[in-house]
Amino acid sequence: MRFRAALPLLTLVATALACSEATSPDRVPNYEWRLVVDADTLSFHWPVNDLPVRIWVEDSLDMPSRISEGIASWRAAYLYGEYDAVVVADSTTADMIVRVRTAPAKAIATVGRLHTLFAGCEGATDIDTVATRFQLQLPVRMYLAPRYDPAQVDLTECFRVTARHELGHSLGLFRHTSDTLDIMYGQPEAAGLSQRDINTAQIVAHWPANMIPTR
């Protein structure tokens, strides 16, 4: 008898539960990220087996902290653990090397340099596609440098934004955007990642990569 009394409620619960339907987002808007070299359109993301990416950071101007913050903000952009990175002490086994200096003149023809100019600092990431064009030479080299005397000007926010932008290049976001709200805008001003940045990063992580990291 008591069970019969509960039956309508149980039916109501089951019906209400059954009416729910999950819908996944379409990741729009997004932007073009691929690197075009001659006739080749190159796409890259870190293979899952290579995670976490090991990053050595020159201990100057508190740059390890800026890079760690950048790692955290990009890691939060993903839903399925597509990206993770750690700052390591040994540069010889690192997948990325971050130097606190102006990028040197390009010595190798296969290097594509993605240069960023911010108000108080600058950044560059070298993407060495090797002669085959379908490899990414490790370690990826990144440069962050002040444009003014850091003793006179607080460049913390400048480095925070630039580090986040340059890390975006290392994730496969090989283009600059035309929207000032994106962290991947050529002269980034955004304090954080835009929805376009997040959508594009998620797409890149699942787009078939035709560049393989190599040493």
Added chain:
Amino acid sequence: MRTTFAFPVAALLVLSPMQPAGAQVRVTAMVGVTGSSSLVNDQLVQAIEAKPGLAPTFLLSASLPVGAKLRASLDLGYGSSTVELTEDGLVTENFGTLGTFTASAALVGKILSRLDWRLSLGLLQYMPSEDTGIFADGVPAAALFGAGLDWRQPLSDRWTGVAGIRYDFHLFTTPALEAAGFSGSQQVSRLGFALGAAWELP
């Protein structure tokens, strides 16, 4: 919606008039495995599915007679498994382990002398090992609707062997999924099989 209906119905089940003194409390412990349907289905360049693997599961319940053929039961369960990410049908990675804790109130009745049915309502709480990705901002408890069958094989005056199958259903979403633009909740079905023993308290 996730917990809206669970509490009143669970209360209805638990607050049923109890049998007078002399009623026997039955404690049941079981061990088994639980399989689950996917927690997330996504379309990100290709079809992506996040799904818990088979979970070793421990079940504990205590029941009292509430009628001539009915018992009310309080059930606890815990299981743990990896979460597998499948892309285009291929398992690409495991991202951490996922503990699953359930607490529910059930009504148990007889179908045959040794075969019981059970209907339950309660709560399910996922406990991921890592607070990242879809679990970055936590996982809310979900209302749980369950059903099952138990085969009881008497072993002695007080001990009974039990083999049971359990089905339950809940809705899954997380704040991280909602922030990412997922709408609605994923319907998740779980099916488990367990073996154990029941003991009638004197």
